[in-house]
Amino acid sequence: MTHPEKPAAPTGGERETGAAEEDPVTELLLSVAAVARRLGVAPATLRTWDRRYGLGPSDHTTGRHRRYAPRDIARLELMQRALLRGASSAEAAKYALTASVPAPRAQAPTAPAPVPVLTGGEFEAGAAVAGGRGLRMPGASRRARGLGRAVLAMDSAAAQQILADSLGEDGVVATWDQVVRPLLGAMAARWEHSGAGVEVSHLLNECVLASMIRVTPLVTTPRNHRPVLLACMPDERHNIPLYPLAAVLAQRGVGIRQLGAALPAEALRSAVRRIAPAAVVLWAQLPRYADPGALAALPRTRQQVRLFVGGPGWERGVVPPTAERIDDLGTAVAAIETAVC
Template sequence: MASVARRLGVAPSTLRTWDRRYGLGPSRHTDGRHRRYGSSDIGRLELMQRALLRGASTAEAARYALEQMPRSGPPVLREVTGTLTGEPPEEREPDGHEVPSRLARRLSTAALAMDVGAVQRMLVDIIAELGVLPAWTGVLEPVLSALGTRWRGVSAGAEVEYLLAECVFAALIRATPVLDEPRNTRPVLLGCVPEERDSMPMYALAASLAERRVGAQLFGVPLPAEVLAVAVRRSAPAAVVLWAHRRAAADPRLFARVSRGRQRGRLFACGPGWDRAALPGKVELLTDLSTAADRIEHVLVGARR
Protein backbone atom coordinates (compact mmCIF):
# COMPACT_ATOMS: atom_id res chain seq x y z
CA MET A 1 0.00 0.00 0.00
CA ALA A 2 2.82 2.42 0.79
CA SER A 3 4.15 2.13 -2.76
CA VAL A 4 0.74 2.86 -4.26
CA ALA A 5 0.24 5.78 -1.88
CA ARG A 6 3.56 7.32 -2.96
CA ARG A 7 2.67 6.85 -6.61
CA LEU A 8 -0.68 8.60 -6.20
CA GLY A 9 0.59 11.27 -3.83
CA VAL A 10 -1.67 10.45 -0.89
CA ALA A 11 -1.16 9.00 2.55
CA PRO A 12 -1.74 5.26 3.12
CA SER A 13 -4.48 6.25 5.55
CA THR A 14 -6.28 8.00 2.68
CA LEU A 15 -6.16 4.82 0.60
CA ARG A 16 -7.55 2.84 3.52
CA THR A 17 -10.39 5.35 3.86
CA TRP A 18 -11.22 5.15 0.16
CA ASP A 19 -11.18 1.36 0.40
CA ARG A 20 -13.41 1.26 3.49
CA ARG A 21 -15.93 3.89 2.38
CA TYR A 22 -16.08 3.48 -1.39
CA GLY A 23 -14.68 0.04 -2.20
CA LEU A 24 -11.69 1.41 -4.11
CA GLY A 25 -9.10 -0.80 -2.47
CA PRO A 26 -6.89 -3.61 -3.70
CA SER A 27 -8.51 -6.56 -5.43
CA ARG A 28 -6.99 -9.18 -3.19
CA HIS A 29 -5.18 -9.77 0.07
CA THR A 30 -2.46 -12.40 0.05
CA ASP A 31 -1.29 -14.49 3.01
CA GLY A 32 -3.11 -12.13 5.32
CA ARG A 33 -0.24 -9.63 5.07
CA HIS A 34 0.08 -7.96 1.67
CA ARG A 35 -2.51 -5.76 -0.01
CA ARG A 36 -2.07 -6.32 -3.73
CA TYR A 37 -3.08 -3.77 -6.34
CA GLY A 38 -3.62 -4.64 -9.97
CA SER A 39 -3.63 -2.39 -13.02
CA SER A 40 -7.41 -1.99 -12.80
CA ASP A 41 -7.17 -0.98 -9.14
CA ILE A 42 -4.61 1.70 -9.98
CA GLY A 43 -6.70 2.79 -12.96
CA ARG A 44 -9.78 3.31 -10.80
CA LEU A 45 -7.80 5.39 -8.31
CA GLU A 46 -6.36 7.53 -11.10
CA LEU A 47 -9.85 8.07 -12.52
CA MET A 48 -10.94 9.15 -9.06
CA GLN A 49 -8.04 11.62 -8.92
CA ARG A 50 -9.02 13.15 -12.28
CA ALA A 51 -12.61 13.54 -11.11
CA LEU A 52 -11.42 15.23 -7.91
CA LEU A 53 -9.32 17.65 -9.96
CA ARG A 54 -12.41 18.54 -11.98
CA GLY A 55 -14.22 19.51 -8.78
CA ALA A 56 -16.18 16.39 -7.87
CA SER A 57 -16.71 15.49 -4.24
CA THR A 58 -14.91 12.42 -2.94
CA ALA A 59 -18.08 10.32 -3.08
CA GLU A 60 -18.89 11.52 -6.61
CA ALA A 61 -15.33 10.85 -7.77
CA ALA A 62 -15.41 7.33 -6.32
CA ARG A 63 -18.75 6.58 -7.95
CA TYR A 64 -17.46 7.87 -11.30
CA ALA A 65 -14.34 5.68 -11.09
CA LEU A 66 -16.38 2.56 -10.32
CA GLU A 67 -18.82 3.32 -13.13
CA GLN A 68 -16.01 3.75 -15.65
CA MET A 69 -14.06 0.68 -14.49
CA PRO A 70 -16.42 -1.81 -12.80
CA ARG A 71 -14.81 -4.59 -10.85
CA SER A 72 -14.86 -7.67 -13.09
CA GLY A 73 -12.50 -10.43 -14.04
CA PRO A 74 -9.22 -11.40 -12.41
CA PRO A 75 -6.90 -8.45 -11.85
CA VAL A 76 -3.25 -8.35 -12.82
CA LEU A 77 -1.57 -8.38 -9.43
CA ARG A 78 1.69 -7.17 -7.98
CA GLU A 79 3.22 -6.92 -4.54
CA VAL A 80 3.24 -3.32 -3.39
CA THR A 81 7.03 -3.47 -3.32
CA GLY A 82 7.31 -4.84 -6.85
CA THR A 83 6.52 -3.69 -10.38
CA LEU A 84 2.98 -3.61 -11.70
CA THR A 85 2.63 -6.18 -14.48
CA GLY A 86 1.76 -4.61 -17.80
CA GLU A 87 1.96 -1.05 -16.50
CA PRO A 88 4.25 1.46 -18.21
CA PRO A 89 7.12 2.72 -16.05
CA GLU A 90 6.67 5.96 -14.18
CA GLU A 91 7.45 8.95 -16.38
CA ARG A 92 10.88 10.43 -15.82
CA GLU A 93 12.95 13.18 -17.34
CA PRO A 94 16.25 12.10 -18.98
CA ASP A 95 18.15 13.09 -15.81
CA GLY A 96 15.89 10.91 -13.66
CA HIS A 97 13.62 13.67 -12.31
CA GLU A 98 9.92 12.96 -12.19
CA VAL A 99 7.98 14.76 -14.90
CA PRO A 100 6.55 18.00 -13.40
CA SER A 101 3.05 17.20 -14.64
CA ARG A 102 3.03 13.98 -12.62
CA LEU A 103 4.34 15.80 -9.55
CA ALA A 104 1.64 18.45 -10.00
CA ARG A 105 -1.06 15.79 -10.16
CA ARG A 106 0.22 14.11 -7.01
CA LEU A 107 0.40 17.43 -5.17
CA SER A 108 -3.13 18.34 -6.26
CA THR A 109 -4.47 15.02 -5.06
CA ALA A 110 -2.86 15.38 -1.65
CA ALA A 111 -4.19 18.93 -1.30
CA LEU A 112 -7.70 17.94 -2.36
CA ALA A 113 -7.62 15.16 0.24
CA MET A 114 -6.66 17.84 2.84
CA ASP A 115 -3.72 15.61 3.72
CA VAL A 116 -1.45 18.29 5.15
CA GLY A 117 1.31 15.86 6.10
CA ALA A 118 1.51 14.46 2.59
CA VAL A 119 1.47 17.98 1.10
CA GLN A 120 4.31 19.12 3.36
CA ARG A 121 6.46 16.10 2.65
CA MET A 122 5.79 16.32 -1.06
CA LEU A 123 6.76 19.99 -1.21
CA VAL A 124 10.07 19.26 0.50
CA ASP A 125 10.76 16.43 -1.95
CA ILE A 126 9.73 18.41 -5.05
CA ILE A 127 11.95 21.37 -4.16
CA ALA A 128 14.86 19.09 -3.27
CA GLU A 129 14.50 17.14 -6.51
CA LEU A 130 13.89 19.96 -8.99
CA GLY A 131 15.35 23.05 -7.30
CA VAL A 132 13.37 26.05 -6.12
CA LEU A 133 12.57 27.83 -9.39
CA PRO A 134 11.89 24.72 -11.53
CA ALA A 135 9.66 23.47 -8.71
CA TRP A 136 7.85 26.80 -8.56
CA THR A 137 7.34 27.30 -12.29
CA GLY A 138 6.72 23.66 -13.18
CA VAL A 139 4.66 22.41 -10.24
CA LEU A 140 3.78 24.77 -7.40
CA GLU A 141 2.52 27.82 -9.28
CA PRO A 142 0.46 25.80 -11.81
CA VAL A 143 -1.26 23.84 -9.03
CA LEU A 144 -1.97 26.96 -6.98
CA SER A 145 -3.31 28.71 -10.07
CA ALA A 146 -5.54 25.78 -11.02
CA LEU A 147 -6.99 25.50 -7.54
CA GLY A 148 -7.52 29.26 -7.34
CA THR A 149 -9.37 29.27 -10.65
CA ARG A 150 -11.56 26.37 -9.62
CA TRP A 151 -12.73 27.87 -6.34
CA ARG A 152 -12.88 31.53 -7.35
CA GLY A 153 -16.06 33.03 -5.91
CA VAL A 154 -16.95 29.80 -4.11
CA SER A 155 -16.66 29.45 -0.35
CA ALA A 156 -16.94 25.64 -0.16
CA GLY A 157 -13.69 24.14 -1.45
CA ALA A 158 -11.56 27.27 -1.15
CA GLU A 159 -10.02 25.76 1.97
CA VAL A 160 -7.95 23.51 -0.31
CA GLU A 161 -6.31 26.52 -1.96
CA TYR A 162 -5.64 28.19 1.39
CA LEU A 163 -4.16 25.00 2.83
CA LEU A 164 -1.80 24.55 -0.10
CA ALA A 165 -0.79 28.22 -0.12
CA GLU A 166 0.18 28.08 3.56
CA CYS A 167 2.20 24.92 2.98
CA VAL A 168 3.96 26.42 -0.05
CA PHE A 169 4.83 29.59 1.91
CA ALA A 170 6.37 27.46 4.65
CA ALA A 171 8.24 25.26 2.17
CA LEU A 172 9.74 28.25 0.35
CA ILE A 173 10.83 29.81 3.64
CA ARG A 174 12.44 26.53 4.72
CA ALA A 175 14.24 26.42 1.37
CA THR A 176 15.78 29.86 2.01
CA PRO A 177 18.96 29.38 4.05
CA VAL A 178 20.34 32.12 6.27
CA LEU A 179 23.61 33.19 4.64
CA ASP A 180 26.52 33.76 7.00
CA GLU A 181 28.70 35.13 4.19
CA PRO A 182 26.67 36.19 1.14
CA ARG A 183 28.58 36.94 -2.02
CA ASN A 184 27.08 40.44 -2.23
CA THR A 185 28.11 43.09 0.28
CA ARG A 186 24.79 44.93 0.05
CA PRO A 187 21.49 43.07 -0.20
CA VAL A 188 18.97 43.06 -3.00
CA LEU A 189 15.62 44.35 -1.77
CA LEU A 190 12.67 42.29 -2.97
CA GLY A 191 9.16 43.69 -2.66
CA CYS A 192 5.74 43.92 -4.23
CA VAL A 193 4.00 46.99 -5.52
CA PRO A 194 1.25 48.34 -3.26
CA GLU A 195 -2.09 46.58 -3.76
CA GLU A 196 -0.41 43.50 -5.21
CA ARG A 197 -2.14 40.36 -3.96
CA ASP A 198 0.33 37.75 -5.18
CA SER A 199 3.58 37.96 -3.22
CA MET A 200 4.48 34.26 -3.31
CA PRO A 201 6.80 34.60 -6.36
CA MET A 202 9.08 36.87 -4.33
CA TYR A 203 9.51 34.10 -1.77
CA ALA A 204 10.53 31.75 -4.59
CA LEU A 205 12.98 34.34 -5.94
CA ALA A 206 14.49 34.93 -2.48
CA ALA A 207 14.98 31.19 -2.03
CA SER A 208 16.59 30.88 -5.46
CA LEU A 209 18.97 33.77 -4.76
CA ALA A 210 19.88 32.21 -1.42
CA GLU A 211 20.73 28.98 -3.25
CA ARG A 212 23.24 31.10 -5.21
CA ARG A 213 24.51 32.69 -1.97
CA VAL A 214 23.08 36.07 -2.96
CA GLY A 215 21.63 37.83 0.08
CA ALA A 216 18.19 39.42 -0.18
CA GLN A 217 15.93 41.49 2.02
CA LEU A 218 12.37 40.38 1.39
CA PHE A 219 9.20 42.29 2.15
CA GLY A 220 6.53 39.68 1.46
CA VAL A 221 3.71 41.97 2.55
CA PRO A 222 3.13 44.76 -0.02
CA LEU A 223 4.23 48.05 1.53
CA PRO A 224 2.63 51.45 0.97
CA ALA A 225 4.74 53.56 -1.38
CA GLU A 226 6.02 55.88 1.35
CA VAL A 227 6.99 52.95 3.60
CA LEU A 228 8.74 51.21 0.72
CA ALA A 229 10.69 54.38 -0.04
CA VAL A 230 11.86 54.63 3.58
CA ALA A 231 12.86 50.94 3.58
CA VAL A 232 14.96 51.46 0.45
CA ARG A 233 16.59 54.58 1.85
CA ARG A 234 17.51 52.90 5.15
CA SER A 235 18.64 49.60 3.62
CA ALA A 236 20.76 51.15 0.83
CA PRO A 237 20.36 47.96 -1.24
CA ALA A 238 22.50 47.12 -4.23
CA ALA A 239 19.31 46.52 -6.22
CA VAL A 240 15.55 46.92 -5.83
CA VAL A 241 13.18 44.41 -7.43
CA LEU A 242 9.48 45.23 -7.47
CA TRP A 243 7.03 42.49 -8.38
CA ALA A 244 3.69 43.15 -10.10
CA HIS A 245 1.42 40.40 -11.33
CA ARG A 246 -1.60 42.56 -12.14
CA ARG A 247 -1.36 45.38 -14.66
CA ALA A 248 -3.75 47.50 -12.58
CA ALA A 249 -1.36 47.46 -9.61
CA ALA A 250 1.83 48.25 -11.55
CA ASP A 251 2.53 51.99 -11.35
CA PRO A 252 5.88 52.94 -12.97
CA ARG A 253 5.96 56.15 -10.92
CA LEU A 254 6.79 54.02 -7.89
CA PHE A 255 10.40 53.75 -9.08
CA ALA A 256 10.81 57.52 -8.87
CA ARG A 257 9.65 57.36 -5.25
CA VAL A 258 12.14 54.69 -4.20
CA SER A 259 15.11 56.13 -6.11
CA ARG A 260 15.07 59.60 -4.55
CA GLY A 261 17.97 60.79 -2.42
CA ARG A 262 21.18 58.77 -2.37
CA GLN A 263 19.74 55.58 -3.78
CA ARG A 264 22.24 54.36 -6.38
CA GLY A 265 21.22 50.72 -6.65
CA ARG A 266 19.93 49.05 -9.77
CA LEU A 267 16.17 49.07 -10.34
CA PHE A 268 14.28 46.08 -11.68
CA ALA A 269 10.61 45.60 -12.56
CA CYS A 270 9.63 41.93 -12.36
CA GLY A 271 6.43 40.18 -13.34
CA PRO A 272 3.74 40.16 -16.04
CA GLY A 273 2.02 43.28 -14.72
CA TRP A 274 4.66 45.71 -15.98
CA ASP A 275 4.43 47.46 -19.34
CA ARG A 276 7.93 47.71 -20.79
CA ALA A 277 7.10 50.84 -22.76
CA ALA A 278 5.89 52.68 -19.66
CA LEU A 279 8.94 51.96 -17.49
CA PRO A 280 11.55 54.69 -16.88
CA GLY A 281 14.74 54.23 -18.84
CA LYS A 282 16.82 53.32 -15.79
CA VAL A 283 14.49 50.44 -14.86
CA GLU A 284 15.22 47.01 -16.31
CA LEU A 285 12.33 44.62 -16.93
CA LEU A 286 12.67 41.01 -15.77
CA THR A 287 9.95 39.00 -17.43
CA ASP A 288 10.12 35.84 -15.32
CA LEU A 289 11.72 34.54 -12.14
CA SER A 290 14.41 32.46 -13.82
CA THR A 291 15.55 35.46 -15.83
CA ALA A 292 15.38 37.58 -12.68
CA ALA A 293 17.57 35.23 -10.63
CA ASP A 294 20.19 34.98 -13.38
CA ARG A 295 20.27 38.71 -14.06
CA ILE A 296 20.36 39.80 -10.43
CA GLU A 297 23.20 37.40 -9.71
CA HIS A 298 25.14 38.60 -12.74
CA VAL A 299 24.68 42.29 -11.89
CA LEU A 300 25.51 41.96 -8.21
CA VAL A 301 28.28 39.35 -8.08
CA GLY A 302 29.05 38.14 -11.60
CA ALA A 303 28.93 34.57 -12.90
CA ARG A 304 27.91 31.76 -10.59
CA ARG A 305 30.72 30.04 -8.76
Protein backbone atom coordinates in the same frame (compact mmCIF):
# COMPACT_ATOMS: atom_id res chain seq x y z
CA MET B 1 -22.87 -22.19 -3.54
CA THR B 2 -25.58 -22.25 -0.89
CA HIS B 3 -25.55 -20.16 2.22
CA PRO B 4 -26.75 -21.37 5.61
CA GLU B 5 -29.99 -19.90 6.79
CA LYS B 6 -29.67 -17.08 9.24
CA PRO B 7 -31.14 -17.69 12.70
CA ALA B 8 -34.34 -15.92 13.54
CA ALA B 9 -33.95 -12.51 15.09
CA PRO B 10 -34.34 -12.53 18.88
CA THR B 11 -37.67 -11.38 20.16
CA GLY B 12 -39.03 -9.93 23.37
CA GLY B 13 -35.95 -7.76 23.99
CA GLU B 14 -33.70 -10.82 24.16
CA ARG B 15 -30.20 -10.51 22.72
CA GLU B 16 -28.47 -13.31 20.85
CA THR B 17 -25.24 -14.46 22.46
CA GLY B 18 -23.55 -15.98 19.40
CA ALA B 19 -20.02 -15.25 18.26
CA ALA B 20 -21.16 -12.51 15.91
CA GLU B 21 -22.67 -10.57 18.79
CA GLU B 22 -19.58 -11.02 20.89
CA ASP B 23 -17.32 -9.69 18.13
CA PRO B 24 -17.16 -5.89 18.55
CA VAL B 25 -15.71 -5.50 15.06
CA THR B 26 -19.14 -6.18 13.54
CA GLU B 27 -20.36 -2.96 15.16
CA LEU B 28 -17.78 -0.95 13.14
CA LEU B 29 -19.17 -1.73 9.68
CA LEU B 30 -19.73 1.50 7.73
CA SER B 31 -21.91 2.30 4.75
CA VAL B 32 -20.62 3.63 1.42
CA ALA B 33 -21.76 7.14 2.33
CA ALA B 34 -20.04 7.04 5.72
CA VAL B 35 -16.74 5.84 4.24
CA ALA B 36 -16.96 8.45 1.48
CA ARG B 37 -17.36 11.20 4.08
CA ARG B 38 -14.49 9.80 6.10
CA LEU B 39 -12.11 9.76 3.11
CA GLY B 40 -13.40 12.94 1.51
CA VAL B 41 -14.29 11.30 -1.81
CA ALA B 42 -17.51 10.77 -3.74
CA PRO B 43 -19.45 7.52 -3.20
CA ALA B 44 -19.10 6.90 -6.95
CA THR B 45 -15.33 6.84 -6.47
CA LEU B 46 -15.61 4.01 -3.95
CA ARG B 47 -17.79 2.03 -6.32
CA THR B 48 -15.27 2.56 -9.11
CA TRP B 49 -12.40 1.38 -6.92
CA ASP B 50 -14.43 -1.70 -6.01
CA ARG B 51 -15.45 -2.54 -9.57
CA ARG B 52 -12.12 -1.77 -11.22
CA TYR B 53 -9.54 -2.80 -8.63
CA GLY B 54 -11.36 -5.03 -6.14
CA LEU B 55 -11.01 -2.55 -3.27
CA GLY B 56 -14.54 -3.03 -2.03
CA PRO B 57 -16.41 -4.01 1.10
CA SER B 58 -15.96 -7.51 2.45
CA ASP B 59 -19.49 -7.61 3.83
CA HIS B 60 -22.84 -7.29 2.05
CA THR B 61 -25.83 -7.15 4.39
CA THR B 62 -29.42 -7.98 3.66
CA GLY B 63 -30.80 -5.98 0.76
CA ARG B 64 -27.34 -5.83 -0.88
CA HIS B 65 -26.29 -2.84 1.22
CA ARG B 66 -22.53 -2.51 1.10
CA ARG B 67 -20.74 -2.33 4.43
CA TYR B 68 -17.04 -1.66 4.90
CA ALA B 69 -15.12 -3.34 7.70
CA PRO B 70 -12.11 -1.65 9.39
CA ARG B 71 -9.69 -3.69 7.25
CA ASP B 72 -11.49 -2.54 4.08
CA ILE B 73 -11.25 1.10 5.19
CA ALA B 74 -7.55 0.72 6.04
CA ARG B 75 -6.86 -0.46 2.47
CA LEU B 76 -8.83 2.45 1.04
CA GLU B 77 -6.78 4.84 3.17
CA LEU B 78 -3.60 3.26 1.83
CA MET B 79 -4.84 3.78 -1.71
CA GLN B 80 -5.75 7.39 -1.05
CA ARG B 81 -2.39 8.17 0.52
CA ALA B 82 -0.58 6.58 -2.41
CA LEU B 83 -2.61 8.73 -4.80
CA LEU B 84 -1.64 11.82 -2.82
CA ARG B 85 2.01 10.88 -3.24
CA GLY B 86 1.65 10.83 -7.00
CA ALA B 87 0.90 7.21 -7.90
CA SER B 88 -1.50 6.30 -10.69
CA SER B 89 -4.79 4.71 -9.69
CA ALA B 90 -3.59 1.27 -10.77
CA GLU B 91 -0.31 1.62 -8.83
CA ALA B 92 -2.10 2.87 -5.72
CA ALA B 93 -4.60 0.00 -5.86
CA LYS B 94 -1.84 -2.57 -6.25
CA TYR B 95 -0.02 -1.12 -3.25
CA ALA B 96 -3.18 -1.04 -1.12
CA LEU B 97 -4.02 -4.67 -1.95
CA THR B 98 -0.54 -6.02 -1.26
CA ALA B 99 0.50 -3.90 1.73
CA SER B 100 0.24 -5.26 5.24
CA VAL B 101 -2.88 -4.07 7.07
CA PRO B 102 -3.16 -4.37 10.87
CA ALA B 103 -5.81 -6.70 12.22
CA PRO B 104 -9.07 -4.85 13.06
CA ARG B 105 -9.78 -3.97 16.66
CA ALA B 106 -12.78 -2.73 18.52
CA GLN B 107 -11.19 0.64 19.24
CA ALA B 108 -10.48 3.31 16.66
CA PRO B 109 -7.95 2.09 14.08
CA THR B 110 -4.43 3.42 14.25
CA ALA B 111 -2.84 5.36 11.41
CA PRO B 112 -1.57 3.16 8.56
CA ALA B 113 2.11 2.68 7.94
CA PRO B 114 3.87 5.40 5.91
CA VAL B 115 3.42 5.07 2.18
CA PRO B 116 6.66 4.90 0.19
CA VAL B 117 7.24 7.31 -2.68
CA LEU B 118 5.65 5.72 -5.73
CA THR B 119 6.77 6.43 -9.26
CA GLY B 120 5.12 5.80 -12.55
CA GLY B 121 2.44 7.12 -14.87
CA GLU B 122 0.03 10.00 -14.63
CA PHE B 123 -3.34 9.90 -12.98
CA GLU B 124 -6.08 8.38 -15.04
CA ALA B 125 -8.25 10.75 -17.00
CA GLY B 126 -11.45 11.48 -15.15
CA ALA B 127 -10.24 9.92 -11.91
CA ALA B 128 -12.07 11.25 -8.90
CA VAL B 129 -10.22 13.76 -6.77
CA ALA B 130 -10.47 13.93 -3.01
CA GLY B 131 -12.22 16.94 -1.68
CA GLY B 132 -14.77 17.65 -4.41
CA ARG B 133 -14.39 19.09 -7.88
CA GLY B 134 -11.07 18.47 -9.53
CA LEU B 135 -8.52 20.68 -11.24
CA ARG B 136 -7.74 21.06 -14.91
CA MET B 137 -4.02 20.37 -15.26
CA PRO B 138 -3.37 19.09 -18.81
CA GLY B 139 0.24 18.09 -19.30
CA ALA B 140 1.13 18.65 -15.64
CA SER B 141 3.83 16.55 -14.02
CA ARG B 142 3.14 13.60 -11.75
CA ARG B 143 4.20 15.63 -8.71
CA ALA B 144 2.02 18.58 -9.66
CA ARG B 145 -1.00 16.29 -9.86
CA GLY B 146 -0.09 14.65 -6.59
CA LEU B 147 0.22 18.04 -4.94
CA GLY B 148 -3.16 18.98 -6.38
CA ARG B 149 -4.76 15.91 -4.84
CA ALA B 150 -3.12 16.64 -1.50
CA VAL B 151 -4.32 20.24 -1.25
CA LEU B 152 -7.83 19.34 -2.43
CA ALA B 153 -7.92 16.80 0.38
CA MET B 154 -6.68 19.56 2.73
CA ASP B 155 -3.77 17.28 3.64
CA SER B 156 -0.98 19.74 4.39
CA ALA B 157 1.39 17.01 5.61
CA ALA B 158 1.18 15.17 2.28
CA ALA B 159 1.49 18.44 0.37
CA GLN B 160 4.62 19.49 2.22
CA GLN B 161 6.14 16.03 1.82
CA ILE B 162 5.64 16.22 -1.95
CA LEU B 163 7.20 19.68 -2.02
CA ALA B 164 10.12 18.54 0.15
CA ASP B 165 10.77 15.56 -2.12
CA SER B 166 10.71 17.76 -5.21
CA LEU B 167 12.92 20.45 -3.70
CA GLY B 168 15.44 17.86 -2.53
CA GLU B 169 15.61 16.03 -5.85
CA ASP B 170 15.02 18.73 -8.46
CA GLY B 171 15.76 22.06 -6.76
CA VAL B 172 13.79 25.26 -6.31
CA VAL B 173 13.53 26.41 -9.92
CA ALA B 174 12.21 23.08 -11.25
CA THR B 175 9.83 22.69 -8.30
CA TRP B 176 8.42 26.15 -8.82
CA ASP B 177 8.09 25.89 -12.61
CA GLN B 178 6.94 22.28 -12.91
CA VAL B 179 5.04 21.62 -9.68
CA VAL B 180 3.82 24.80 -8.01
CA ARG B 181 3.06 27.16 -10.90
CA PRO B 182 0.81 24.73 -12.81
CA LEU B 183 -1.18 24.12 -9.65
CA LEU B 184 -1.47 27.83 -8.84
CA GLY B 185 -2.80 28.41 -12.34
CA ALA B 186 -5.30 25.58 -12.02
CA MET B 187 -6.46 26.88 -8.65
CA ALA B 188 -6.96 30.38 -10.08
CA ALA B 189 -8.93 29.00 -13.02
CA ARG B 190 -11.12 26.95 -10.70
CA TRP B 191 -11.87 29.99 -8.57
CA GLU B 192 -12.72 32.13 -11.61
CA HIS B 193 -15.03 29.42 -12.94
CA SER B 194 -16.88 28.46 -9.76
CA GLY B 195 -15.84 30.82 -6.98
CA ALA B 196 -14.80 27.77 -4.94
CA GLY B 197 -11.50 26.78 -3.42
CA VAL B 198 -10.37 29.83 -1.46
CA GLU B 199 -9.55 27.67 1.56
CA VAL B 200 -7.58 25.29 -0.66
CA SER B 201 -5.60 28.16 -2.18
CA HIS B 202 -4.72 29.44 1.27
CA LEU B 203 -3.55 25.99 2.35
CA LEU B 204 -1.43 25.66 -0.80
CA ASN B 205 0.13 29.08 -0.24
CA GLU B 206 1.04 28.23 3.34
CA CYS B 207 2.58 24.91 2.31
CA VAL B 208 4.63 26.53 -0.45
CA LEU B 209 5.73 29.35 1.81
CA ALA B 210 6.85 26.96 4.57
CA SER B 211 8.67 24.70 2.13
CA MET B 212 10.54 27.57 0.48
CA ILE B 213 11.56 29.06 3.81
CA ARG B 214 13.00 25.69 4.88
CA VAL B 215 15.34 25.60 1.87
CA THR B 216 16.43 29.25 2.21
CA PRO B 217 19.84 29.34 3.90
CA LEU B 218 21.07 32.11 6.14
CA VAL B 219 23.67 34.10 4.20
CA THR B 220 26.21 35.41 6.70
CA THR B 221 28.92 36.42 4.20
CA PRO B 222 27.08 37.50 1.05
CA ARG B 223 28.83 37.89 -2.28
CA ASN B 224 27.13 41.25 -2.86
CA HIS B 225 28.26 44.27 -0.85
CA ARG B 226 24.74 45.74 -0.74
CA PRO B 227 21.63 43.58 -0.36
CA VAL B 228 18.83 42.88 -2.77
CA LEU B 229 15.47 44.19 -1.55
CA LEU B 230 12.48 41.95 -2.33
CA ALA B 231 9.02 43.43 -1.85
CA CYS B 232 5.57 43.69 -3.33
CA MET B 233 4.28 46.80 -4.98
CA PRO B 234 2.45 49.00 -2.42
CA ASP B 235 -0.68 47.26 -1.12
CA GLU B 236 -0.15 44.12 -3.23
CA ARG B 237 -0.92 41.03 -1.11
CA HIS B 238 0.26 38.22 -3.39
CA ASN B 239 3.87 37.65 -2.39
CA ILE B 240 4.36 33.86 -2.72
CA PRO B 241 6.54 34.13 -5.89
CA LEU B 242 9.11 36.15 -3.98
CA TYR B 243 9.90 33.18 -1.72
CA PRO B 244 11.38 30.86 -4.36
CA LEU B 245 13.32 33.85 -5.69
CA ALA B 246 14.68 34.51 -2.21
CA ALA B 247 15.55 30.84 -1.76
CA VAL B 248 17.57 30.56 -4.98
CA LEU B 249 19.39 33.86 -4.42
CA ALA B 250 20.31 32.84 -0.89
CA GLN B 251 21.49 29.43 -2.10
CA ARG B 252 23.83 31.27 -4.47
CA GLY B 253 25.23 33.41 -1.68
CA VAL B 254 23.33 36.60 -2.51
CA GLY B 255 22.27 38.65 0.50
CA ILE B 256 18.62 39.71 0.51
CA ARG B 257 16.13 41.69 2.54
CA GLN B 258 12.52 40.58 2.19
CA LEU B 259 9.61 42.81 3.21
CA GLY B 260 6.57 40.72 2.30
CA ALA B 261 3.10 41.76 1.20
CA ALA B 262 0.81 44.78 1.57
CA LEU B 263 3.67 47.19 2.16
CA PRO B 264 2.60 50.87 2.28
CA ALA B 265 4.26 53.12 -0.27
CA GLU B 266 5.94 55.27 2.36
CA ALA B 267 7.32 52.18 4.12
CA LEU B 268 8.83 50.99 0.82
CA ARG B 269 10.49 54.35 0.25
CA SER B 270 11.80 54.38 3.82
CA ALA B 271 13.27 50.91 3.40
CA VAL B 272 15.10 51.93 0.23
CA ARG B 273 16.59 54.96 2.00
CA ARG B 274 17.72 52.92 5.02
CA ILE B 275 19.03 49.82 3.23
CA ALA B 276 20.53 51.49 0.13
CA PRO B 277 20.14 48.23 -1.78
CA ALA B 278 22.08 47.19 -4.84
CA ALA B 279 18.81 46.07 -6.46
CA VAL B 280 15.10 46.30 -5.75
CA VAL B 281 12.65 43.66 -6.97
CA LEU B 282 8.98 44.66 -6.87
CA TRP B 283 6.18 42.17 -7.55
CA ALA B 284 2.70 42.98 -8.87
CA GLN B 285 0.24 40.12 -9.21
CA LEU B 286 -2.71 42.33 -10.14
CA PRO B 287 -2.66 45.09 -12.79
CA ARG B 288 -4.05 47.75 -10.45
CA TYR B 289 -0.86 47.57 -8.38
CA ALA B 290 1.53 47.87 -11.36
CA ASP B 291 1.90 51.61 -10.93
CA PRO B 292 4.83 53.28 -12.74
CA GLY B 293 4.33 56.31 -10.51
CA ALA B 294 5.27 54.25 -7.45
CA LEU B 295 8.55 53.36 -9.14
CA ALA B 296 9.28 56.97 -10.01
CA ALA B 297 8.65 57.96 -6.38
CA LEU B 298 11.40 55.69 -5.04
CA PRO B 299 14.16 57.76 -3.45
CA ARG B 300 17.48 58.20 -5.17
CA THR B 301 20.49 56.86 -3.31
CA ARG B 302 24.15 57.85 -3.58
CA GLN B 303 24.94 54.55 -5.27
CA GLN B 304 23.13 53.14 -8.27
CA VAL B 305 20.15 50.87 -7.64
CA ARG B 306 19.03 48.36 -10.25
CA LEU B 307 15.25 48.16 -10.40
CA PHE B 308 13.40 44.99 -11.42
CA VAL B 309 9.65 44.43 -11.69
CA GLY B 310 7.89 41.10 -12.01
CA GLY B 311 4.49 39.49 -12.00
CA PRO B 312 1.49 39.24 -14.32
CA GLY B 313 0.33 42.68 -13.19
CA TRP B 314 2.97 44.23 -15.44
CA GLU B 315 1.94 42.33 -18.57
CA ARG B 316 -0.36 45.13 -19.67
CA GLY B 317 1.23 47.89 -17.66
CA VAL B 318 3.88 50.36 -18.67
CA VAL B 319 7.33 49.50 -17.38
CA PRO B 320 9.39 52.70 -17.18
CA PRO B 321 12.86 52.70 -18.79
CA THR B 322 14.48 52.86 -15.35
CA ALA B 323 13.18 49.36 -14.55
CA GLU B 324 13.81 45.93 -16.05
CA ARG B 325 10.99 43.42 -16.29
CA ILE B 326 11.69 39.83 -15.19
CA ASP B 327 9.52 36.88 -16.10
CA ASP B 328 10.41 33.32 -15.14
CA LEU B 329 12.34 32.41 -12.01
CA GLY B 330 15.49 31.16 -13.75
CA THR B 331 16.08 34.32 -15.81
CA ALA B 332 15.17 36.51 -12.84
CA VAL B 333 17.85 34.91 -10.69
CA ALA B 334 20.44 35.21 -13.44
CA ALA B 335 19.66 38.88 -14.09
CA ILE B 336 19.71 39.86 -10.41
CA GLU B 337 22.88 37.88 -9.66
CA THR B 338 24.68 39.49 -12.60
CA ALA B 339 23.54 42.96 -11.53
CA VAL B 340 24.68 42.78 -7.91
CA CYS B 341 27.63 40.36 -8.00
